[in-house]
Amino acid sequence: xxxxxxxxxxxxxxxxxxxxxxxxxxxxxxxxxxxxxxxxxxxxxxxxxxxxxxxxxxxxxxxxxxxxxxxxxxxxxxxxxxxxxxxxxxxxxxxxxxxxxxxxxxxxxxxxxxxxxxxxxxxxxxxxxxxxxxxxxxxxxxxxxxxxxxxxxxxxxxxxxxxxxxxxxxxxxxxxxxxxxxxxxxxxxxxxxxxxxxxxxxxxxxxxxxxxxxxxxxxxxxxxxxxxxxxxxxxxxxxxxxxxxxxxxxxxxxxxxxxxxxxxxxxxxxxxxxxxxxxxxxxxxxxxxxxxxxxxxxxxxxxxxxxxxxxxxxxxxxxxxx
Numbered sequence: 001x002x003x004x005x006x007x008x009x010x011x012x013x014x015x016x017x018x019x020x021x022x023x024x025x026x027x028x029x030x031x032x033x034x035x036x037x038x039x040x041x042x043x044x045x046x047x048x049x050x051x052x053x054x055x056x057x058x059x060x061x062x063x064x065x066x067x068x069x070x071x072x073x074x075x076x077x078x079x080x081x082x083x084x085x086x087x088x089x090x091x092x093x094x095x096x097x098x099x100x101x102x103x104x105x106x107x108x109x110x111x112x113x114x115x116x117x118x119x120x121x122x123x124x125x126x127x128x129x130x131x132x133x134x135x136x137x138x139x140x141x142x143x144x145x146x147x148x149x150x151x152x153x154x155x156x157x158x159x160x161x162x163x164x165x166x167x168x169x170x171x172x173x174x175x176x177x178x179x180x181x182x183x184x185x186x187x188x189x190x191x192x193x194x195x196x197x198x199x200x201x202x203x204x205x206x207x208x209x210x211x212x213x214x215x216x217x218x219x220x221x222x223x224x225x226x227x228x229x230x231x232x233x234x235x236x237x238x239x240x241x242x243x244x245x246x247x248x249x250x251x252x253x254x255x256x257x258x259x260x261x262x263x264x265x266x267x268x269x270x271x272x273x274x275x276x277x278x279x280x281x282x283x284x285x286x287x288x289x290x291x292x293x294x295x296x297x298x299x300x301x302x303x304x305x306x307x308x309x310x311x312x313x314x315x316x317x318x319x320x321x322x
Contacts, residue, residue, distance in 0.1 A: 090122065230291055
């Protein structure tokens with residue numbers, strides 16, 4: 001069973017109720033402040049957990065306005081994107097002058113590097129998926145361009161995203177095998193990327209040509225992680241750009257193209273090593289699946305990344321992965 005943390009304002013001293021709610025919500029997501037419609041009768045309930053680097057939570061609250069202010073932006077620990085999916089009731093998500101009105105099943109994204117607010121005019125229930133910036137950029141070349149875009153939960157690819165996420169969350173809180181959760185969530189993120197790829201805002205980003213190239217490059221890398229000959233040169237040739245321009249596209253990131261490829265290979269190997277279905281396979285065969293052609297190099301790189309050998313990682317399971 002997955003581990004969940006629960007917080008409720010029930011039983012909290014009414015004089016401290018909003019302060020406690022703000023503290024817990026800020027700790028669960030990003031610095032926030034809640035302004036309830038009626039502070040005397042306000043009630044909130046929050047259930048949260050994590051799957052790898054992703055944050056998952058379900059929030060129930062009475063009417064309130066939730067704001068992530070400029071002062072909060074400077075206090076945010078890391079760049080995060082939050083997918084807000086309405087489960088019951090209605091909400092309004094606002095950021096960068098855009099506004100999304102959400103009904104049950106609908107969702108919208110917010111970016112913690114800029115102010116945003118959420119408005120709830122009646123009791124409501126919402127699912128929130130927190131996605132670190134470095135993870136989000138694997139799926140979308142310019143996610144900051146699609147904040148507060150209304151994504152319907154009853155049609156198209158966004159409907160598939162909504163159905164998968166809601167079904168997963170219901171099952172995950174029951175008897176769902178936690179080891180399967182990463183695959184389901186990454187499948188949902190793949191669908192999410194497909195849904196947003198047709199949104200006009202995603203096609204006219206801050207530097208749309210560079211963003212488009214980056215999306216193509218990341219997609220190519222993800223599709224060819226198993227190829228031991230995957231190099232910046234081969235990527236540039238396949239994407240019909242120069243190697244110099246490829247490196248330029250990564251110049252604003254915290255890692256080079258080569259280091260990105262290595263990190264992604266190691267991440268996928270770690271998932272395979274920790275998956276029950278892969279228990280019968282050798283460490284070397286898993287390493288070869290993701291482009292390593294030297295067990296020695298793989299072992300050295302894996303230890304540098306995770307602090308243990310691949311076999312120790314597999315033996316200790318989630319305690320090491322965490």
